[in-house]
């Protein structure tokens with residue numbers, strides 16, 4: 001009876017300490033216990049990796065406590081929840097971030113020291129969780145950190161890929177891709193929920209069934225796969241709140257194939273089952289071209305279906321009908337990748353929960369919000385109708401029905417303008433009939449967000465002009481931000497300590513606007529000395545890494561100039577490399593005595609190219625070919641070095657960003673939706689050399705154009721310049737450096753030919769030739785400033801001081817208040 005149960009619970013409580021404590025002895029005991037019982041090594045003999053595992057498990061225990069409390073609290077309060085659906089999360093490492101957010105970094109450091117270990121050394125043992133490609137995926141990770149820190153009742157949902165983003169290996173200067181089987185050594189940061197599973201169905205047919213005197217549609221699927229939840233607790237900083245990132249893995253389902261076991265071919269039946277797991281096996285490594293692959297669509301639906309079953313189950317736990325659904329649930333579509341969720345919500349509500357179509361539609365229009373991350377047309381997904389029809393026949397019908405109602409409505413609004421109607425249709429009639437996922441997302445979401453102000457402007461005036469004219473109220477923007485927890489506190493502890501010292505508080509870690517308080521000290525000579533020391537230490541750390549990796553010795557007195565991001569033509573790494581060739585050429589051609597005046601540079605480039613993106617791969621090769629020549633030229637010495645950092649990822653970024661004096665964000669204006677690397681570099685006191693693109697426009701407003709090095713064609717000039725093609729004059733220096741590459745000065749003449757063609761007059765879509773002159777001028781201005789270390793340091797301080805607006809805390813608050821309509825729900829201590 002109840003009495004017995006109560007006695008049992010009381011006894012259990014009596015046996016437990018209320019919470020794990022984090023004093024020195026407890027931490028040491030917990031770590032050693034995990035060495036012995038979890039890692040199963042003797043506490044008298046374990047190596048750094050085992051120590052890391054034990055350490056991670058002791059942190060995990062503390063995360064779990066808070067996480068339980070938070071989930072119970074959310075359940076009790078039943079607030080409106082935000083569900084963040086994203087096919088990609090680029091989390092990187094978890095250890096340092098967790099202990100910092102839990103507020104026990106120093107305690108762990110001391111505990112380990114006495115045991116003979118160093119926290120930093122153990123932290124290096126952790127591999128990156130790289131379940132994403134680039135900007136979009138890292139943004140999701142930053143936003144999860146902010147959602148937790150700001151106490152929002154939020155869940156992230158995604159896929160637990162077995163292979164994360166490929167590892168980039170450079171052989172002879174060429175990129176090779178190696179699989180990232182990241183779960184090989186276990187993952188202490190996730191909790192496998194063997195009982196949180198849902199069936200996900202594919203294929204089959206749709207049948208009409210009699211129902212309540214009428215007909216209704218019933219999907220009879222042909223294949224079932226099981227989704228298993230893996231929970232990743234995400235701790236907030238300065239709060240007990242710890243939220244959930246729930247990632248789904250595919251497993252064979254018992255419902256799948258009962259009959260195949262009767263065929264006698266037992267071995268093959270089992271082997272076939274195993275194939276279910278391929279759905280969550282590999283992340284697509286191309287971040288902006290979609291080829292309508294079945295596996296990709298399967299991944300999308302798999303994660304959408306499992307997430308929605310989970311969300312609806314949670315809703316039904318505390319509600320007896322659906323009336324309050326839109327008051328309790330907000331669904332955020334991170335790009336178009338999860339937009340099948342729209343059709344799935346309709347299907348579940350109508351086919352399974354038997355709501356009428358109009359009511360379900362009304363809910364859909366209230367719960368979905370959509371953020372797009374690109375301006376490039378090839379970044380907009382299209383799904384061939386044939387593919388959808390075979391994989392998800394019922395969803396195709398629903399999308400057609402949505403489209404029918406919408407087009408009827410549209411005709412009433414805009415008349416029979418068939419061109420416009422066909423542009424705005426969710427269904428594209430063409431050689432390959434397909435579904436335009438962006439149109440689906442726009443039609444069905446109440447808000448369409450851009451990721452910076454100018455991005456939103458481009459959406460309204462170009463990409464989604466037709467929609468903007470119809471529904472101006474839907475279009476908004478939330479300028480991206482990054483979390484200062486990871487990008488200052490974790491990655492740059494010395495700068496972090498310095499900031500806290502000069503502000504007299506650590507409060508900026510939660511309230512980043514306080515960084516502006518550094519402004520008043522921007523000319524203080526003591527701060528300058530300390531600032532320079534911190535920067536130098538970070539540069540030394542980076543220089544050691546460069547030498548260990550590539551054997552290249554670089555001088556920390558040189559200006560460290562970095563460009564780190566995915567390799568893409570529009571991001572113009574090629575402009576950077578051509579600029580480096582120009583610099584090299586100048587050094588070669590100058591009088592020996594003049595070389596003293598050259599400001600020494602270490603140019604650092606890092607980034608991955610999509611495996612099938614030939615041009616990007618050639619850019620990587622060119623970088624290596626130029627480096628080979630420049631780095632080994634005795635005429636040049638320390639005046640110029642070029643380093644390509646292989647396998648750029650979150651951890652590498654944490655090392656490179658604090659060591660950057662200058663960083664380049666040089667996309668052709670009108671192409672970068674926002675850019676977030678620039679924000680991390682700005683926070684860390686790097687000066688920016690940039691075009692007026694994406695969020696840079698807003699950075700200029702915060703720190704002033706004279707606090708950075710700007711160049712290049714303006715956004716409004718670009719279309720006309722492209723039109724002009726060969727009519728504008730390209731500077732002689734540009735023609736000269738391209739010719740050097742063409743003529744085989746760096747070898748590989750044939751291989752680079754097509755790359756050179758890409759920037760020839762008339763063909764130069766990204767305007768490298770047009771922008772070259774002003775690029776060189778901006779570079780010269782940077783050199784000139786670097787010589788004046790006092791000025792440089794002041795600008796560096798003002799960069800950090802002016803970076804407050806670019807915290808993801810601000811972004812998330814805007815989303816919460818203006819788009820999702822959610823409120824903080826803080827777990828009491």
Ligand code: CR1
Pocket residue numbers: 134135136137139287288373374451480672673674675676694
């Ligand atoms: C955009 O290219 C933006 C991030 C985050 C990227 C970049 O400008 O800062 O998204 N898009 O919003 C992307 O990764 C796959 O697309």
